[in-house]
Amino acid sequence: MRRPLVRFEGVSKRFGGVTAVDRLTLDIAPNEFFALLGPSGCGKTTLLRMLAGFETPDEGRILLDGEDIAATPPHQRPVNMMFQSYALFPHLSVESNIAFGLRQEKQSKDEIATRVAAMLVLLHLEGLGRRKPDQLSGGQRQRVALARSLVKRPRVLLLDEPLAALDKKLRGQTQFELAELQRKLGTSFVIVTHDQDEAMIMASRIGVMNHGKLIQIGAPADVYERPESRWVAGFIGDVNLIEGGLEKSRKIIDTAHGQFRIDNAAGAMAGERVWLALRPERLSLATKRPSARNNSIVGTVHDVAFLGDTSIYHVRLASGSRLIVSASNGGQAARFSAGDKVWASWTPDAAVVLRR
Amino acid sequence: MSDRSWTTRLLILAPYLWLVALFLVPFLIVFKISLSQTALAQPPYLPVFDVSAGLSGAVDFLGGLSADNYRLLGSDTIYIFSYLKSLQIAAVSTAIMLVIGYPVAYGMSRARRAWQPLLVMLIILPFWTSFLIRIYAWINILQRDGLLNQVLMALGIIDEPVAWLASDTAIYIGIVYSYLPFMVLPLYAALEKIDYTLLEAAADLGCPRWKSFWLVTFPLSFPGIAAGFLLCFIPIVGEFVAPDLLGGSETLMIGQTLWTEFFSNKDWPAASAIAVVLLTLLLAPILFYERLQQRALTENR
Amino acid sequence: MKRGLSTFNVVAVALGLAFLYLPITILMLYSFNASHLVTVWGGWSLQWYGELLHDQALLEAAWVSLRIGLISATAATILGTLGALALRNKRFRGRLLFSGMVYAPLVMPEVITGLSLLLLFVAVGIDRGFWTIALAHTTLTMCFVTVIVQSRLLTVDRSLEEAAVDLGCPPWKTLLTVTLPLIAPAIVAGWMLAFSLSLDDLVIASFTTGPGATTLPLRIYSEARLGVKPEINAICTIVVAVVALATVAASLAAKRTSLEDEHERDALAAQV
Numbered sequence: 001m002r003r004p005l006v007r008f009e010g011v012s013k014r015f016g017g018v019t020a021v022d023r024l025t026l027d028i029a030p031n032e033f034f035a036l037l038g039p040s041g042c043g044k045t046t047l048l049r050m051l052a053g054f055e056t057p058d059e060g061r062i063l064l065d066g067e068d069i070a071a072t073p074p075h076q077r078p079v080n081m082m083f084q085s086y087a088l089f090p091h092l093s094v095e096s097n098i099a100f101g102l103r104q105e106k107q108s109k110d111e112i113a114t115r116v117a118a119m120l121v122l123l124h125l126e127g128l129g130r131r132k133p134d135q136l137s138g139g140q141r142q143r144v145a146l147a148r149s150l151v152k153r154p155r156v157l158l159l160d161e162p163l164a165a166l167d168k169k170l171r172g173q174t175q176f177e178l179a180e181l182q183r184k185l186g187t188s189f190v191i192v193t194h195d196q197d198e199a200m201i202m203a204s205r206i207g208v209m210n211h212g213k214l215i216q217i218g219a220p221a222d223v224y225e226r227p228e229s230r231w232v233a234g235f236i237g238d239v240n241l242i243e244g245g246l247e248k249s250r251k252i253i254d255t256a257h258g259q260f261r262i263d264n265a266a267g268a269m270a271g272e273r274v275w276l277a278l279r280p281e282r283l284s285l286a287t288k289r290p291s292a293r294n295n296s297i298v299g300t301v302h303d304v305a306f307l308g309d310t311s312i313y314h315v316r317l318a319s320g321s322r323l324i325v326s327a328s329n330g331g332q333a334a335r336f337s338a339g340d341k342v343w344a345s346w347t348p349d350a351a352v353v354l355r356r
Numbered sequence: 357m358s359d360r361s362w363t364t365r366l367l368i369l370a371p372y373l374w375l376v377a378l379f380l381v382p383f384l385i386v387f388k389i390s391l392s393q394t395a396l397a398q399p400p401y402l403p404v405f406d407v408s409a410g411l412s413g414a415v416d417f418l419g420g421l422s423a424d425n426y427r428l429l430g431s432d433t434i435y436i437f438s439y440l441k442s443l444q445i446a447a448v449s450t451a452i453m454l455v456i457g458y459p460v461a462y463g464m465s466r467a468r469r470a471w472q473p474l475l476v477m478l479i480i481l482p483f484w485t486s487f488l489i490r491i492y493a494w495i496n497i498l499q500r501d502g503l504l505n506q507v508l509m510a511l512g513i514i515d516e517p518v519a520w521l522a523s524d525t526a527i528y529i530g531i532v533y534s535y536l537p538f539m540v541l542p543l544y545a546a547l548e549k550i551d552y553t554l555l556e557a558a559a560d561l562g563c564p565r566w567k568s569f570w571l572v573t574f575p576l577s578f579p580g581i582a583a584g585f586l587l588c589f590i591p592i593v594g595e596f597v598a599p600d601l602l603g604g605s606e607t608l609m610i611g612q613t614l615w616t617e618f619f620s621n622k623d624w625p626a627a628s629a630i631a632v633v634l635l636t637l638l639l640a641p642i643l644f645y646e647r648l649q650q651r652a653l654t655e656n657r
Numbered sequence: 658m659k660r661g662l663s664t665f666n667v668v669a670v671a672l673g674l675a676f677l678y679l680p681i682t683i684l685m686l687y688s689f690n691a692s693h694l695v696t697v698w699g700g701w702s703l704q705w706y707g708e709l710l711h712d713q714a715l716l717e718a719a720w721v722s723l724r725i726g727l728i729s730a731t732a733a734t735i736l737g738t739l740g741a742l743a744l745r746n747k748r749f750r751g752r753l754l755f756s757g758m759v760y761a762p763l764v765m766p767e768v769i770t771g772l773s774l775l776l777l778f779v780a781v782g783i784d785r786g787f788w789t790i791a792l793a794h795t796t797l798t799m800c801f802v803t804v805i806v807q808s809r810l811l812t813v814d815r816s817l818e819e820a821a822v823d824l825g826c827p828p829w830k831t832l833l834t835v836t837l838p839l840i841a842p843a844i845v846a847g848w849m850l851a852f853s854l855s856l857d858d859l860v861i862a863s864f865t866t867g868p869g870a871t872t873l874p875l876r877i878y879s880e881a882r883l884g885v886k887p888e889i890n891a892i893c894t895i896v897v898a899v900v901a902l903a904t905v906a907a908s909l910a911a912k913r914t915s916l917e918d919e920h921e922r923d924a925l926a927a928q929v
Binding site: 375378381382386457460464466467477478481482484485487488489493496497501503537586587591593594600615618624628631634638646649 | 665669673746749766768769776799800811828877881890893896
Binding site for chain 1: 814816817819820821822823824825826827828830835838839
């Protein structure tokens with residue numbers, strides 16, 4: 001990585017007895033779209049607010065371009081924030097809202113007018129400049145908030161749950177627009193979200209947070225395909241977990257459902273207790289026993305949920321536990337119904353071995 | 357914001373110090389003077405604290421304090437009756453206002469949404485007009501040859517003028533009239549907040565309309581009743597203008613007694629003792645009222 | 658069940674309003690009475706208003722009241738707004754005492770407040786008169802302003818101010834350019850209430866007044882004790898008309914600028 005744009009060094013923040021952020025270290029690169037993903041209360045918003053300057057860390061340092069910004073008050077930091085509530089000034093027009101930050105910089109009138117106009121075009125807000133925020137739709141307000149925080153050309157743009165207030169359809173569309181905007185501008189975006197789909201769609205890198213700590217950092221596909229813990233595997237998408245012990249060869253796992261071959265033991269020792277993590281779409285179903293090269297488990301279809309392009313099968317195993325399998329409905333794909341006896345199988349490289 | 361510059365602190369300190377100096381300290385002075393004796397001097401009480409006399413002055417000062425004034429209040433029935441009458445008038449008139457005000461507030465809360473701001477405005481408006489003028493208006497009406505007697509005689513209800521003024525009836529009329537908005541507004545605020553679908557749910561579950569009022573609406577309006585009660589009861593206990601202009605001279609309300617001790621008898625220590633006892637009586641309701649206000653404020657969020 | 662006006666509701670509201678407005682209306686009507694006898698209607702006339710112009714004492718008192726009202730309402734609005742801003746801070750040393758001192762005067766019997774202020778002025782040796790009344794009124798009315806502004810502040814989204822700071826606006830400037838415009842309707846309402854309370858007050862002024870400082874209520878009171886006079890009806894009518902017009906005008910103006918007037922109405926209803 002090049003010299004990081006933002007660096008959190010052992011940063012902690014406590015509110016009363018609650019530790020919101022716990023000795024957290026993180027680098028964010030220039031031109032990066034970074035997502036802080038985690039359940040509510042995990043400390044992600046606090047981390048963002050510390051970077052903006054609204055909260056002061058109890059421990060650690062925050063560096064921007066290699067310089068400690070502890071002493072810089074929020075109004076002098078070259079970062080801007082887009083608030084979850086948008087926080088548009090209700091008494092100012094759209095133009096004045098966008099121009100607000102530039103006026104603080106004492107920019108010339110012409111400069112302000114040019115840059116505000118450019119922002120209105122960039123975010124498809126032409127013709128709405130003279131309106132008041134309460135005369136806009138939810139999507140328009142969201143874009144005004146974005147324009148207002150971008151117009152100052154911040155080193156880092158902070159987005160606090162920026163799409164939470166939009167309806168589902170608009171949210172899906174905006175996710176792609178936001179990612180495209182980031183590529184076009186090249187500004188670093190740091191987004192806070194609890195929605196894993198949102199993080200996966202937009203971000204180039206995801207940091208998964210829980211209880212004030214960063215649990216895993218990586219590209220969306222890495223985090224999804226190679227989770228490092230059961231918690232991450234379960235938080236991002238659905239997962240089947242099978243508990244077992246690692247055999248001496250470190251190529252086979254011994255479980256209550258039989259022995260399964262694995263590709264990579266993820267550094268686990270022989271005899272160690274581990275979990276096999278299987279994504280539902282990596283499993284395939286068949287009515288006959290598949291070839292011995294693949295791992296397989298036999299069970300009974302208990303429930304089928306038809307989702308159009310895919311179907312979700314709940315397969316009950318002999319032990320009583322359940323397996324979730326997602327199968328595509330395209331082409332000649334086989335369909336199963338409740339009560340069918342099925343074999344669920346997977347290749348050794350489809351499963352991830354988790355040690356915690 | 358976490359950073360507070362000294363200018364911000366100073367700005368916060370200004371109203372704080374103002375209230376300490378002009379609200380809190382005066383009460384301490386009242387308390388101190390209630391333990392002093394009357395004197396034919398300026399100021400008309402003893403002992404006067406002399407800072408220049410130093411420690412011995414302080415000792416003399418403390419030695420000069422006594423609870424005589426409180427003993428006086430306890431021994432003379434004039435004062436006890438005066439307190440009792442104030443409490444009685446406050447309680448009865450607050451109850452009357454609740455009975456009159458509840459239907460008005462209920463009617464307002466059930467009016468069309470678009471009309472409600474206008475109705476609230478109409479209730480608030482009299483509150484903005486002078487208290488004194490509102491009481492004075494009743495002198496016009498209640499006097500011997502006033503409008504009320506004229507109307508009643510024209511209707512043949514009475515044969516000769518009734519002496520309305522200088523009676524407790526007149527005090528009740530004046531107080532109920534002046535304080536009614538204080539009762540209606542909190543009641544309305546509480547009633548207006550009640551979710552209408554609750555009543556529909558009650559009806560859906562087989563509850564007749566009159567019963568759902570008692571089982572749903574009325575209990576949910578308790579906060580409004582409490583606020584209205586306190587907002588009226590506390591100041592009425594110390595009321596002066598209404599009983600002075602409309603009431604008789606047999607038994608005075610405590611506000612009048614304090615006034616008389618102070619202005620007519622020039623007995624500042626006795627007046628102070630009356631104030632201290634009055635404040636003690638009202639302390640619990642005042643604290644309760646503050647709790648209620650704080651809760652209402654956080655709920656309004 | 659439909660929302661709307663049942664007969665009972667209409668009658669209740671109508672009777673309530675009639676009770677509130679009839680006495681004042683009668684008083685105002687009689688101020689236009691041509692007869693010398695206050696209880697006999699002798700036709701329309703403006704003569705009592707003419708007499709007012711020659712009543713030097715009354716005019717003087719009105720002028721004193723007006724000046725005290727303007728000064729104390731303005732001071733109370735500044736202090737009260739600062740107080741509301743202070744109370745917004747959830748945790749500071751002595752917050753409980755402060756909020757206690759703000760709320761107590763709202764219900765405190767006026768005789769107690771008046772007496773205690775007078776004793777303070779005597780104790781520190783200030784000559785009583787115009788300025789002591791102004792100080793007393795400022796103290797009482799700033800609490801009303803605080804309560805009104807505080808309830809408005811609760812509706813202001815904190816992130817609006819954070820957004821301003823985030824965009825490079827220093828905190829003190831944020832207060833002026835973002836916070837104050839958002840709470841302006843409440844500040845105006847607070848000033849008006851403070852002014853009308855000052856104009857209205859008899860009891861506290863009685864205690865804190867001194868030689869040469871007779872306010873309008875003091876004057877009206879001393880006349881009213883002697884019975885009804887047509888001139889008093891006339892001056893009362895003027896006071897009521899001015900206050901009513903100002904209130905209506907202010908609330909119409911506030912409605913135009915108010916962003917959440919439903920909330921404000923509730924807040925006002927809950928506070929007043």
